[in-house]
Amino acid sequence: MIFIPLPFVVALLLLILLAALLRNQGYARGNRPFLALLALCALQSTIVGLRWGYGIAELRYVLPVLASCVPPLVLASFRSLIHRDRADSAARWLQFAAPPIVMVVLELLAPELIDAALIVLFIGYALAVLNLGRTGPDSLDEARLEGVVAAHRALVIAAVSLCLSASFDLVIFLDFEWSKGTNAALLVSNANLLWLLLLGLTAIVAARAQAVPAPDAEEAATTAAQDREVLDRVNRLLTEQSLFRDENLTLSRLARRAGLPARQISGAINRLERKNVSQYINEFRITEACRLLRETDISVTAAMFEAGFQTKSNFNREFRRVTSLSPAVWRVQNRLSSG
Incomplete structure (x- = not known):
């Protein structure tokens, strides 16, 4: 019997969600951050399945870098629902590029700090996402009115998902400390199944609230x-x-x-x-x-x-x-x- 890891199932579901958005040209035009987020989550889920389902150990170097790209992309996605001055685009680019760069540096110089860095990263960006919607649905002033409440709920759930991932990373770290990673494969698969799928669902809900860009x-x-x-x-x-x-x-x-x-x-x-x-x-x-x-x-x-x-x-x-x-x-x- 062919063994199909659970993360592969999650990746397939995320790709179906991605296809649902791409089928609508209006949504695809205005939702590049959300589309990128769904694609990244699907890719990460696939890599997790290959790493822990089929034991491809070399992929352990890829996973932290991919994981570090998710929180900034979540922030960028929900920020696209808010009208803001684009003068600080350089700072925003640094906000997105810094986490994977830091992960690469840590892999080379201090791999023992990767888990702690990911936990801090996920919690920090979760707080930044919550800060975007701190004034309620009205803070998402670029979202269509009929979908703004659902988009705001998706924002909160996305922040919770990032915190959930941080908690799973902590549990996995403790498992390696206490039992040499005996339960790591099971923990990683279940964590991936839950929080990436949850994040994907919130992404498509929020993406549907995105107004189609007006022509010039x-x-x-x-x-x-x-x-x-x-x-x-x-x-x-x-x-x-x-x-x-x-x-x-x-x-x-x-x-x-x-x-x-x-x-x-x-x-x-x-x-x-x-x-x-x-x-x-x-x-x-x-x-x-x-x-x-x-x-x-x-x-x-x-x-x-x-x-x-x-x-x-x-x-x-x-x-x-x-x-x-x-x-x-x-x-x-x-x-x-x-x-």
């Missing part, structure tokens, strides 16, 4: 002009050819008729009209249904089918969304007013 003024103007051109082409199809009457109309079919990518059409409608494609098309249908109800004596059901709707429930729901009235009441009121 020139890019925004270009995008708006392109969106308007797309929307004008779609509107011509819907009005001149009454394409909205097609009860089997889909975004894909609309895109083929317009000669445009479906994503470009949906993006233009979302950005310019603040609606999804279904709502936008249904408003054309409701306009036509209103015309029929006002100008003809056909039944509400007949007007519904003429306008392109297939089900009465969807028709009634959309009619109320657009007019705030039921079709029957709208007909009575508008015929009275027109008379």
Whole structure:
């Protein structure tokens, strides 16, 4: 039977989380620190599995350096949810680069101090992370409002995870002191399983609260002009050819008729009209249904089918969304007013 160390399972789960973020281009664009954190956690978990699952002793030199990169990256990730002056970028770079440099120096000159240095490092950065959110969710002023509370909780949990790692490092250090590392493999695997996975989960929760970076003024103007051109082409199809009457109309079919990518059409409608494609098309249908109800004596059901709707429930729901009235009441009121 093939032996699969638990850290490999953790690495796989972290990679799945990473893929979930990368699938959304908006999240991937604005969440490089969180993406890097997930990738680093997955890499560290894999190295732990190779070191303690398969006994590759040479990797013991790699693990402290990798571990020392995690706390600064956690801090950088949550700092990306806070608006700050970038003038101190050199200091921040030193804040990130110093821990792995210190680990390399200790490996060369004083390897007996590595465990203590990692414990101090993890606790110190945990306190720095907590300090970022000391004033509550409002401190994360670059997070989207709908996700800021969850992001703040993730910040606290991430700080706790760093402290948890420090406590595991202490236990492992004591195990080597008292029993020559008899339980080290089990302790390291379980510690890795718990705190890296916990850190990965908090990273994806916080990453989803990250606002997509706004385009600059020139890019925004270009995008708006392109969106308007797309929307004008779609509107011509819907009005001149009454394409909205097609009860089997889909975004894909609309895109083929317009000669445009479906994503470009949906993006233009979302950005310019603040609606999804279904709502936008249904408003054309409701306009036509209103015309029929006002100008003809056909039944509400007949007007519904003429306008392109297939089900009465969807028709009634959309009619109320657009007019705030039921079709029957709208007909009575508008015929009275027109008379």
